[in-house]
Amino acid sequence: MTDNDRTTPPRPSLRRIAGALLEIVQSRIELIGIELTEEKERLMGVAFLGLAAMLFGVLALVSLTALVIVVFWDTYRLQAMTGIFIVYLLLAAWCAIRARNILRDAPMPFEATLAEFEKDRDALRPD
Template identity: 25%
Template sequence: MEHSEHTEPRAPGLIGSVSGLVKTTLRLVLSRLELALAELSDVRDHLVKLAVLFALSILAALFAIGFGTATLVVLLWDALGWKILLILAVVFAVVAYLLVQAVMGRIRSGSLALPATMAELKADRDMLL
């Protein structure tokens, strides 16, 4: 029997089709995994920068609040007495509430939600179903 170089390719059949489907599915999963990892890396970098900026801003704010409060108490003690401490406590409570609401608004905005990955996964789901 001679083996010629010009043989016709055989039809893949069921095994070939399943094999092709598995390969395509694996490529799709790997592609989506690479996209998710790239976005997670970006999110991690943003979180580190956000944490450092947040820590520095908290430190600066604490110094400003401390010195400002001490100055107000000294300046207004003769006129208001202990009431200045109550006024400042209420002011700080309101400011803290507003800051917490601002942080929650940023979290709800979805900036950490991996939008490109989620869009691709939704498109894949829609295509398959």
Template identity: 35%
Template sequence: MHTEPAPGLLARLRRVAASSLAMLECRIGLFATELESDLLRVGKGLILLLLAAIFGAFMLLTLLALLTVMLWETHRLLALSLSAACLLFAAVWCASLAARRLTSGKTFLAQTRAEFEKDRQAFSRSEP
């Protein structure tokens, strides 16, 4: 009284399962590769940004100290005002650049998301 599924149906189910697992493995591999690439890119960028900030800060402080020493006897208020204005300008400029960089750019893991969307659309199509 117990009927077993036809061998064709079982074989077809196995092929579908194997294909699904292979596709999932491919997508996970893409995810891992893209994640590694993005993390390396961000890490290198942060290191370079930190070094640029350190060297820029030392350069700016040296220039401001030079300006202050040069003008101390005759125009000390002007020297200190120019120093403060330069630092304010640099802070506003860096903040605007950071805001622009953070709001624009590619979406994190965009290729992986696109592949999953293609898979979802392919599976949601109705068979004729």
């Protein structure tokens, strides 16, 4: 035997490499599935609560608007309607700004999966 043969580590078989790669891919796909399920459940819950809140909020606003207009019908009808309009406009602007900020600051979907792919890529790169 030569010195070159003793210093070279044995080569892993192609079958073992392929098996390891398949296991890595399978675990990453499972992670994507888990994250997708979690994200779907979270979004469904938030969407349902958001729609219910909007429905009850609209009902409350319609009732309040009717009450204010009826109370001020004889004296300050236009001022009452203008005041209600301004309040609704300010609330709509606040909600739009808040929604934009939430979407802008939301975490990246599949963050854990992407981090694992990054680790895999770094591990497979030759040094």
